[in-house]
Amino acid sequence: MAFELPKLNYSYDALEPYIDAKTMEIHHTKHHGGYTSKLNAAVEGTDLEGKSIEDILSNVSKHSTAVRNNGGGFFNHNLFWKVMGPNAGGKPTGDLLAAIEKKFGSFDEFKETFNNTAATRFGSGWAWLVKKDDGTLEVGSTANQDNPLMDVSDLKGTPILGLDVWEHAYYLKYQNKRPEYIDAFWSVVNWDVVSKFFKG
Numbered sequence: 344m345a346f347e348l349p350k351l352n353y354s355y356d357a358l359e360p361y362i363d364a365k366t367m368e369i370h371h372t373k374h375h376g377g378y379t380s381k382l383n384a385a386v387e388g389t390d391l392e393g394k395s396i397e398d399i400l401s402n403v404s405k406h407s408t409a410v411r412n413n414g415g416g417f418f419n420h421n422l423f424w425k426v427m428g429p430n431a432g433g434k435p436t437g438d439l440l441a442a443i444e445k446k447f448g449s450f451d452e453f454k455e456t457f458n459n460t461a462a463t464r465f466g467s468g469w470a471w472l473v474k475k476d477d478g479t480l481e482v483g484s485t486a487n488q489d490n491p492l493m494d495v496s497d498l499k500g501t502p503i504l505g506l507d508v509w510e511h512a513y514y515l516k517y518q519n520k521r522p523e524y525i526d527a528f529w530s531v532v533n534w535d536v537v538s539k540f541f542k543g
């Protein structure tokens with residue numbers, strides 16, 4: 344059972360004008376597709392074959408660099424496509440909003456923290472909102488294709504929202520202006536999905 348590149352629930356142009364169709368198409372087919380096929384090549388014939396991606400990532404320190412980079416890339420993009428959508432944005436409600444307000448003071452303060460974290464991640468990586476084992480929230484970032492499920496990550500927990508800040512995620516439309524891309528991201532966040540991840 345090889346890992347499969349998931350189909351998106353929306354078309355490549357559905358996130359326009361915030362994320363352009365060309366970036367979406369290349370990002371999904373070439374970048375995510377590449378991580379998926381290289382992950383399969385890295386686990387083929389090893390005792391990792393047939394294991395879940397979460398299981399593999401939780402012990403990633405024991406595996407090869409290829410498994411770490413491509414396993415992270417496979418998982419991270421799976422999450423990324425799910426937490427975005429057309430006709431989205433706004434703010435969360437219910438338990439998730441309450442947890443955000445408890446941790447950060449307000450939704451706006453949470454966004455400011457997340458924006459700063461995403462903008463100051465040096466080089467390539469991801470910004471995350473994670474649910475920790477005690478149920479509370481935390482914002483942080485990881486380098487390259489690492490993520491908070493990995494035993495090698497300083498930031499630990501279940502990622503419920505992730506933002507790809509690799510240049511391949513925004514350069515065609517935003518060039519060097521990463522903060523403008525981060526700002527646009529909020530218009531496509533699907534809070535219903537993030538809330539489901541928060542509930543587990």
Ligand code: MN
Pocket residue numbers: 370374420507509511512
């Ligand atoms: Mn990416």
